Amino acid sequence: xxxxxxxxxxxxxxxxxxxxxxxxxxxxxxxxxxxxxxxxxxxxxxxxxxxxxxxxxxxxxxxxxxxxxxxxxxxxxxxxxxxxxxxxxxxxxxxxxxxxxxxxxxxxxxxxxxxxxxxxxxxxxxxxxxxxxxxxxxxxxxxxxxxxxxxxxxxxxxxxxxxxxxxxxxxxxxxxxxxxxxxxxxxxxxxxxxxxxxxxxxxxxxxxxxxxxxxxxxxxxxxxxxxxxxxxxxxxxxxxxxxxxxxxxxxxxxxxxxxxxxxxxxxxxxxxxxxxxxxxxxxxxxxxxxxxxxxxxxxxxxxxxxxxxxxxxxxxxxxxxxxxxxxxxxxxxxxxxxxxxxxxxxxxxxxxxxxxxxxxxxxxxxxxxxxxxxxxxxxxxxxxxxxxxxxxxxxxxxx
Numbered sequence: 001x002x003x004x005x006x007x008x009x010x011x012x013x014x015x016x017x018x019x020x021x022x023x024x025x026x027x028x029x030x031x032x033x034x035x036x037x038x039x040x041x042x043x044x045x046x047x048x049x050x051x052x053x054x055x056x057x058x059x060x061x062x063x064x065x066x067x068x069x070x071x072x073x074x075x076x077x078x079x080x081x082x083x084x085x086x087x088x089x090x091x092x093x094x095x096x097x098x099x100x101x102x103x104x105x106x107x108x109x110x111x112x113x114x115x116x117x118x119x120x121x122x123x124x125x126x127x128x129x130x131x132x133x134x135x136x137x138x139x140x141x142x143x144x145x146x147x148x149x150x151x152x153x154x155x156x157x158x159x160x161x162x163x164x165x166x167x168x169x170x171x172x173x174x175x176x177x178x179x180x181x182x183x184x185x186x187x188x189x190x191x192x193x194x195x196x197x198x199x200x201x202x203x204x205x206x207x208x209x210x211x212x213x214x215x216x217x218x219x220x221x222x223x224x225x226x227x228x229x230x231x232x233x234x235x236x237x238x239x240x241x242x243x244x245x246x247x248x249x250x251x252x253x254x255x256x257x258x259x260x261x262x263x264x265x266x267x268x269x270x271x272x273x274x275x276x277x278x279x280x281x282x283x284x285x286x287x288x289x290x291x292x293x294x295x296x297x298x299x300x301x302x303x304x305x306x307x308x309x310x311x312x313x314x315x316x317x318x319x320x321x322x323x324x325x326x327x328x329x330x331x332x333x334x335x336x337x338x339x340x341x342x343x344x345x346x347x348x349x350x351x352x353x354x355x356x357x358x359x360x361x362x363x364x365x366x367x368x369x370x371x372x373x374x375x376x377x378x379x380x381x382x383x384x385x386x387x388x389x390x391x392x393x394x395x396x397x398x399x
Contacts, residue, residue: 013041078112183227312343
């Protein structure tokens with residue numbers, strides 16, 4: 001959620017300033033661009049060198065830097081920032097912000113900022129409970145600022161109670177969740193299937209296919225980036241998710257994938273089934289490894305349950321169901337047949353005749369066909385970009 005976001009971090013004079021180093025490190029790890037403004041008192045608790053090293057930017061403390069002869073323009077800083085975080089926010093700074101006082105660079109930046117402002121207070125219990133502090137906090141909240149409530153615990157004074165600055169991980173999570181609420185798929189639940197299924201022949205052999213799961217994983221990541229709460233049901237795959245908020249359920253067989261899909265489908269707004277599910281499985285599975293005793297071997301196969309058809313039959317009004325079709329001949333006709341038979345909202349057609357796409361590759365070339373049989377073809381592109389095209393179609397349907 002914070003990738004490429006411009007984060008302006010304000011650090012005030014508090015024993016909790018040491019947490020600002022961890023917060024800076026986490027913001028950088030999330031992919032944010034971080035600039036830091038410190039009050040003069042904050043420099044007594046943590047050195048600017050520490051935060052400069054972690055943020056990879058010079059630390060700003062004054063309007064004018066006599067060493068470089070440069071002016072730190074508070075207006076430009078306020079416009080640069082996508083998010084302003086004050087952590088720790090002392091009682092003194094909260095009072096200044098609430099009453100419009102502007103006697104240092106951080107206060108000037110706050111008054112100039114056009115972006116969301118998150119305040120993480122840190123102070124002793126009596127200061128936090130004081131009516132003046134609570135009045136200032138009420139005023140700041142009424143002005144549209146986000147207050148990250150301090151935690152309960154042992155304080156620097158030796159007292160125990162509220163006043164501890166929230167942990168950096170909690171701050172990151174809260175801000176990420178707030179940002180997610182503004183995304184186009186906020187509040188929507190999505191189900192994605194990905195990868196192959198393995199149908200056991202005996203304890204060591206199986207029927208499978210070449211699917212890597214890359215397309216489904218990319219779709220899951222994109223849906224989550226758009227704000228959806230995503231469940232990914234994955235067949236055997238070595239892929240890893242970069243988005244920790246996605247719920248991943250690992251399965252092996254078509255039967256397991258069907259059961260997991262049925263369990264997740266109810267209440268789901270968007271279901272995109274990209275998994276390459278086996279059409280057949282061995283009728284009998286040997287409990288022992290089959291020996292190579294003869295020159296030929298016969299294996300009786302039976303159909304697996306069709307997951308798309310099953311979900312299509314259970315689909316309610318308002319649910320979006322998307323499937324994939326990998327074809328080698330009569331591609332469009334076969335895809336349309338599948339679209340209608342399985343009650344899909346649109347189908348994503350892959351052709352094995354297209355060079356560089358489909359299984360195992362990092363690229364894919366698709367054609368999207370909707371319920372009106374309107375076709376939209378796309379050029380060969382990386383699968384994460386293909387996921388964007390597919391999710392854009394979902395957004396169009398929702399709108």
